[in-house]
Amino acid sequence: MGSRCQDVFVESLDVAAGRPYGGASALDRVAERRRRLTESALDLVGEDGVEGLTIGGICRRAALAKRYFYEGFDSLDELLGQTLAEALDRVSREIAATSAARDGGSIESLQEVAIEAVLGTFEDHRLARLYLESPGNAALRAARDRAVAGFVGQFLHLLAVDDAHGESARLHVHVVVAGTTDVVAMWLRGELDLEREELVRHLVALGSATTSLIRET
Numbered sequence: 310m311g312s313r314c315q316d317v318f319v320e321s322l323d324v325a326a327g328r329p330y331g332g333a334s335a336l337d338r339v340a341e342r343r344r345r346l347t348e349s350a351l352d353l354v355g356e357d358g359v360e361g362l363t364i365g366g367i368c369r370r371a372a373l374a375k376r377y378f379y380e381g382f383d384s385l386d387e388l389l390g391q392t393l394a395e396a397l398d399r400v401s402r403e404i405a406a407t408s409a410a411r412d413g414g415s416i417e418s419l420q421e422v423a424i425e426a427v428l429g430t431f432e433d434h435r436l437a438r439l440y441l442e443s444p445g446n447a448a449l450r451a452a453r454d455r456a457v458a459g460f461v462g463q464f465l466h467l468l469a470v471d472d473a474h475g476e477s478a479r480l481h482v483h484v485v486v487a488g489t490t491d492v493v494a495m496w497l498r499g500e501l502d503l504e505r506e507e508l509v510r511h512l513v514a515l516g517s518a519t520t521s522l523i524r525e526t
Contacts (some may be wrong), residue, residue: 320411343381345371347392355435357410359442359449365452372473389439390448396436397456400426404463416467420516422507423460426491460486478523479492 349370382388403426431437443449464482
């Protein structure tokens with residue numbers, strides 16, 4: 310035990326000084342501990358949901374002392390919110406990258422990319438459960454709301470909506486984006502008897518109809 314405490318103390322000094330320890334830089338070790346804590350939290354969410362999640366349980370699963378949790382996160386809610394936000398941010402980056410690669414492309418094809426990206430993200434059942442339980446947790450709900458607002462902004466940018474139609478278009482797009490996230494949640498819960506391809510086709514058609522409505526007004 311004494312040797313372990315000494316190792317922790319020495320590592321703490323190295324982190325503070327930015328020196329390598331055990332062949333890895335201080336920043337690399339911090340990043341690896343953060344990854345282990347996040348993965349452990351997701352594993353526990355996948356097994357038992359968000360409600361019973363505790364910092365102690367996460368640290369035990371990650372085989373890390375509690376002090377390392379606070380090295381990366383201020384609270385359990387921060388870990389949860391950041392984990393969902395990072396997953397949804399990957400979706401946003403995929404949409405942006407596809408748009409750039411296709412030099413815009415048709416709005417329908419980009420809508421399909423967006424929907425497939427969301428579904429692909431939630432093929433990780435742990436992230437799917439985190440997302441499904443977001444209405445019951447303030448940090449998760451805030452992360453989802455920020456992601457929806459971001460997707461709405463991307464959609465409006467792709468449509469090149471002018472100021473004269475800005476608020477009307479935002480209303481329509483928000484309904485589609487927020488509604489799509491709810492439909493995805495329903496499908497993940499098994500409440501919609503649709504194959505994945507059918508789900509995507511219906512959602513793309515809905516987005517396409519909204520696009521036409523915006524352009525006609």
